[in-house]
Amino acid sequence: MSFTLHIHGEKWQTHLQSVVKAVTSASGSSPVPVIKGNGYGLGQELLAATAMDLGADTIAVGTVFEIESVVSITQGDIVVLQPFDPRDSGAAAKWWEIGEKFYSGRIIRTVSNLEALIELATGAGGVRVILEARSSMLRFGFTEPELVGALANSEIRSALAVGRIFIEGLSVHLPIERSALDSHAVEVMRWAGLWEAETAVWEGYSPPAPLIWVSHCTDSELATIRQSVSELIVRMRVGTRLWLGDRSALSAYGTVLAVHPVAEGVKVGYRQRSAGKNATLVVVSGGTANGIGLSAPSPTSSLRQRVTSFGIGALDATGRAMSPFKIGGKQRWFAEPPHQHVSMLWLNNESVLPQIGDHISAEIRFTTTRFDSISIS
Numbered sequence: 001m002s003f004t005l006h007i008h009g010e011k012w013q014t015h016l017q018s019v020v021k022a023v024t025s026a027s028g029s030s031p032v033p034v035i036k037g038n039g040y041g042l043g044q045e046l047l048a049a050t051a052m053d054l055g056a057d058t059i060a061v062g063t064v065f066e067i068e069s070v071v072s073i074t075q076g077d078i079v080v081l082q083p084f085d086p087r088d089s090g091a092a093a094k095w096w097e098i099g100e101k102f103y104s105g106r107i108i109r110t111v112s113n114l115e116a117l118i119e120l121a122t123g124a125g126g127v128r129v130i131l132e133a134r135s136s137m138l139r140f141g142f143t144e145p146e147l148v149g150a151l152a153n154s155e156i157r158s159a160l161a162v163g164r165i166f167i168e169g170l171s172v173h174l175p176i177e178r179s180a181l182d183s184h185a186v187e188v189m190r191w192a193g194l195w196e197a198e199t200a201v202w203e204g205y206s207p208p209a210p211l212i213w214v215s216h217c218t219d220s221e222l223a224t225i226r227q228s229v230s231e232l233i234v235r236m237r238v239g240t241r242l243w244l245g246d247r248s249a250l251s252a253y254g255t256v257l258a259v260h261p262v263a264e265g266v267k268v269g270y271r272q273r274s275a276g277k278n279a280t281l282v283v284v285s286g287g288t289a290n291g292i293g294l295s296a297p298s299p300t301s302s303l304r305q306r307v308t309s310f311g312i313g314a315l316d317a318t319g320r321a322m323s324p325f326k327i328g329g330k331q332r333w334f335a336e337p338p339h340q341h342v343s344m345l346w347l348n349n350e351s352v353l354p355q356i357g358d359h360i361s362a363e364i365r366f367t368t369t370r371f372d373s374i375s376i377s
Contacts, residue, residue: 002372003286003341004359005041008249009376015246019238020054026222027234030055032079032213034239035070036062041366042243043374048073060237064094071103079213079237081173083112083132083140086119099124108168112140114150121159130213132171133191136179141171144194151198151208160206169211169235170195176216185221188214192229200231211235244366252369253359254286254325257342261353269336269344280347281335284325284360291369292324292362293338324362327354331363 023031033051035044044061048070051059060079061067067078086092098104105126111117112132120127131150134141142150147170150156159165172191174184192212199208212229214222215237226234244250260281265274268281275281286292323334323345335344347353354360 003254003290003292003362004252005371005374006251006253007042007374007376008251011246012249012376015249016050016054016242019242019245022219023222023236023238026219026226027236028226029233029235030057031236031238031242032056032058032060033242034060034062034081034237036060036066036081036239037367038370040239040243041364041369041371043371044069045073046374047243058235064091064098067098067107071106077106077108077128079108079110079130081110081237083116084109084120084129085113085116087115110140110171112142114142114146114153117150117165118153118155121155121165123164125159125162125164126166127164128166128168130168130171130211131208132173135172135174135191136183136187137173137175139173141173144191147194148198157204160208161204163206166206167208169209169213169233171213172215174214174216182221182224184217185224188212188217188221188225189228192225192232196229196231209233213237250366252362252364252371254284254343254362256282256284256354256356256358256360258283259353259356270339271336273336276346276348278349280350280353282327282332282345282347282354282360284343284345285341285372286325286343286362287338287341289340290371291364292343293321293334294368324364326361326363328352 020031033047033056035047035051039047044066048059052074056076058077058079059070059074060081061070063082064080067080071078084095098107108128108130110132111120111129117129120129131147132141133147134143160167170191172188174187178184195212199210202208210231211233213235217236222234222236262268262275262279262281264277264279267274288294321334323332323343325332325343325345327347328350332345332347335346
């Protein structure tokens with residue numbers, strides 16, 4: 001049994017190349033592919049190899065635990081997006097282990113507070129970092145006064161002078177939503193102006209690099225930013241837009257494993273739910289181990305979205321839930337909650353039934369999905 005992703009190779013490559021070209025043209029620098037989590041459903045190894053084919057000189061991963069999945073496949077720098085903090089003991093232990101590896105010079109840590117930066121500044125040395133600004137995301141990062149204070153800190157200055165740390169720029173991680181039409185560009189330009197002012201007057205060895213790392217900007221926003229901060233290099237991190245931007249190139253499907261016409265009232269499955277009139281039970285590959293039936297919380301910002309979410313919740317409460325699988329062009333109901341590797345679906349009054357071995361398309365959320373196999377053609 002297999003839950004499969006098929007990638008239309010030519011269409012996907014065309015899309016990837018178009019994103020690389022657009023971001024490079026707008027920002028003046030090649031994009032930094034983001035390869036994190038489940039590899040956007042496509043797998044970290046595939047994305048790492050594809051990033052190299054696209055000519056990426058730098059990639060980004062989510063956490064320190066993801067480095068080893070991509071390091072042997074890639075060349076160039078690897079930015080770790082989750083901020084380093086020695087108080088996170090599990091991650092700190094992994095960072096210590098990574099520091100002993102021969103490839104550690106390729107790794108760039110994100111740092112979002114002074115305590116973590118001082119910890120690195122007083123350590124063994126040779127650590128590369130990006131400082132993270134506290135953007136409107138309000139997740140991690142230095143405030144503007146904290147950033148200025150960190151750059152003026154005597155311990156940090158000393159560490160830079162002797163090469164214990166190297167500051168590879170400032171990161172501004174932006175939200176997806178915008179408070180105004182030009183809010184992203186304005187926010188980045190404010191931080192970039194501060195960074196440019198601080199680094200332009202730097203005296204001594206190893207000045208912070210004139211780089212600004214950004215995310216979730218449109219091409220027009222990148223062009224505006226680039227024009228306003230001409231003394232800085234702009235590096236754009238790209239994940240969803242790059243890998244999943246053309247969904248027509250990606251097809252997810254399960255395989256029909258069994259088809260059972262059942263009489264009304266017959267109980268089926270783990271939960272022994274009763275069949276309706278003229279019911280057919282279809283067993284298809286793809287279950288909770290693949291992410292079927294699992295989803296991230298919905299961004300219910302509008303009244304319509306809230307009403308829809310309420311309706312879905314009400315159906316779930318009565319034991320009815322719509323599956324992501326489509327048969328005959330229609331989305332089908334789960335017979336019961338999906339199992340680890342298979343799902344059971346109801347069909348009613350169908351003139352044409354699927355056959356064992358048929359492929360059933362699925363509308364899934366890629367970032368919560370794990371495929372058994374991936375094919376490219």
